[in-house]
Each structure stands twice: as structure tokens, then as C-alpha cells.
Amino acid sequence: MLKKLTALALVVLTLTTAAAFAGTVHPGGFNNPTGPIADKVNDIYNFMFWITAIIFIGVQAVIVYAIFKFRRKKNPKAAKFTHNTPLEIFWLTVPAIICAIIAWKSFDGMRFIRSMPEAGLDVEVIAYQFGWDFDYPDLEISAPELDLEVAKKTKPWLKDLTQFNDSFSVKELVVPVNTNVRVHVTSRDVIHAFYVPELIVKIDAMPGRINYQWFNIPKEGTYIGQCAELCGAAHGFMYFAIHAVSQEDYVKWVNKQRSEEGLEPMTMAQLKELTM
Structure with missing residues (x-):
């Protein structure tokens, strides 16, 4: 017993x-x-x-x-x-x-x-050899390519990534904190993979197909992502960053991109309505 x-x-x-x-x-x-x-x-x-x-x-x-x-x-x-x-x-x-x-x-x-959330910020993620495009269809804007020489002075993570090779392009996916982000992932050429280790998010980017993934970042910060599918000679340098910012800073960033596209600015209430 x-x-x-x-x-x-x-x-x-x-x-x-x-x-x-x-x-x-x-x-x-x-x-x-x-x-x-x-x-x-x-x-x-x-x-x-x-x-x-x-x-x-x-x-x-x-x-x-x-x-x-x-x-x-x-x-x-x-x-x-x-x-x-x-x-x-x-x-x-x-x-x-x-x-x-x-x-x-x-x-x-x-x-x-x-299970994709019913509401959230929609972002179209397009992978290609050897970079990423981030389009915001509801906002009619796209994430700009970073000027590496300027960005390296203010973004320590970028300086570390480019110490061995600074010939590739890097873009930031800017999102507001505490918001569901729904990414629609595809590829222009070969199979890639959208991978962010800290968020434990990984989804294949395949030509002719759209895959879906979501995430929600509760705190401000920069989260490094990369391609996780061997896709060619520069696969190891196919990085990107997700930059989670406050709601106020997100409004400023969105309106800066809209201004460069010749579009009218949006209020915080309008932006929140798009994610509800």
C-alpha cells in the first residue's frame, strides 16, 4: 500500500x-x-x-x-x-x-x-530574394526601406546585423502595441518563411499562395525577424524588424507615410476603428 x-x-x-x-x-x-x-x-x-x-x-x-x-x-x-x-x-x-x-x-x-482574430490591423507581407515588403492596404501605405547609414546611428540592432554585410535592404513593420496584427504572407519568387523568434511566429511565404498568421505585442520594442527557409545565396541576410510603438507614435508614423503619399492624415479614432 x-x-x-x-x-x-x-x-x-x-x-x-x-x-x-x-x-x-x-x-x-x-x-x-x-x-x-x-x-x-x-x-x-x-x-x-x-x-x-x-x-x-x-x-x-x-x-x-x-x-x-x-x-x-x-x-x-x-x-x-x-x-x-x-x-x-x-x-x-x-x-x-x-x-x-x-x-x-x-x-x-x-x-x-x-484561429485568426475577427478584428485587427491587416498587413500584407511579400517576400522576395532577398527582402520584404510590408503593405498596409487599409491605410494605403507601405513600410519604407531604411537608410542604413542613418538608421545604424539610432538602431543598435541594425548595426549588429550589418557588421558583416551592409549591402542588403531592411524594412521595419511598424505596429501599435496591444493590437491584433493579421499578416497575409506570400512570395514573389521562391519559398521563404516569415519568422520572429521572440514572438514565436513562423509561417511559410509561398508564391501563388497566401498564408495567414497573427500576433499581438504587449510592450514597446523592436523584434528581429528573418527568413527561415533556405532561399538562395543571400538567405542569411534576409532580415526585417517589427517595431511595436505606442498608439500615439503609431498615429504619427502612419500620417508621416500618408503625407509622403499625398494622402490626408488620419486621427487615432479612425485608426482604431480599422482594427475593431
Whole structure:
């Protein structure tokens, strides 16, 4: 009876520990996960990570215990037995329960990621060798190409990216914080992939096809993205940035681009209405 209670306690400890640390950031996990999609994926990953870690430590502990407890010096005559029914039931049912929980969490996460929000800022993302275009169809503007010499003085991330090669173009996808952004991703030539590690967002850009992805950034900052599908000689330099700004700064940026296109400025209320 004591052995059964001990085994049950270990199972409960494993699951509760994994659940408790599901939202944590650790050296073996994702770096700075940001946004609801990143939080969801990070929770699933950490749940699996801590279950695996606890099982690994438990198995190693049993092995070390067996090495010393049942060494030849103390047990010159080897024990002989064929099976242990309770133990076999235990190691069959417990992994089945854990796998079922992981499957449920994975399905729930996939459903969350692939369910596009009903409202949000629409951005058309067009990949090509070897750069990106970001068009805002509802705003009738596009993200401008950065002047590398000027931008490197004010954007530390750009200086780091261009230290080995500054012959490629870089564009910033500017979005307001706490806003659902729906990207419509395609390609002009070969297969590319729109990938932003910190947001844990990745979707293929394929010629003749439009794929959809969404994200929501809760805090201001710059999030580096890149092509994650080998697409040619300059694939390694096919970077872009997502710049999340306050609602006020977003209005200023939008109206600056609209002014350069000869369009009338828009108010914050008008911009918010487009994302509702």
C-alpha cells in the first residue's frame, strides 16, 4: 500500500511541478517570449520540459541506486524474476496519462494559434530574394526601406546585423502595441518563411499562395525577424524588424507615410476603428 501511495505521489508531483513552472523562462527554453502566441507555446514547451526533466532525474536516481544497492559484492547471487504486474500497469498508465495531457495542450495551442482574430490591423507581407515588403492596404501605405547609414546611428540592432554585410535592404513593420496584427504572407519568387523568434511566429511565404498568421505585442520594442527557409545565396541576410510603438507614435508614423503619399492624415479614432 505504501509503495502505491508513493508512486501516486510521484505522479502528482511530476504533473503539478510541470504545471507550476509552465510559464517560466529558463536557459533551456525560449528567449524572451512575447505576446499571447509566445506565451501559449512557451507554456506547452515548459510543461513538457519539466515533465521530461523530472522523469530523467528519477530514472537516473534509480540507476545510481541500483548500481550501489545491487552491486555484485553485496549480491553475489543474481535475483531471478519474470514480471511485476503493478509496476507494469504503472509504467503503462502513467505515460499514457502524460501523453494524453500533452496531446490536449498541443491541440488547444494549435487551435489558438490558427484561429485568426475577427478584428485587427491587416498587413500584407511579400517576400522576395532577398527582402520584404510590408503593405498596409487599409491605410494605403507601405513600410519604407531604411537608410542604413542613418538608421545604424539610432538602431543598435541594425548595426549588429550589418557588421558583416551592409549591402542588403531592411524594412521595419511598424505596429501599435496591444493590437491584433493579421499578416497575409506570400512570395514573389521562391519559398521563404516569415519568422520572429521572440514572438514565436513562423509561417511559410509561398508564391501563388497566401498564408495567414497573427500576433499581438504587449510592450514597446523592436523584434528581429528573418527568413527561415533556405532561399538562395543571400538567405542569411534576409532580415526585417517589427517595431511595436505606442498608439500615439503609431498615429504619427502612419500620417508621416500618408503625407509622403499625398494622402490626408488620419486621427487615432479612425485608426482604431480599422482594427475593431
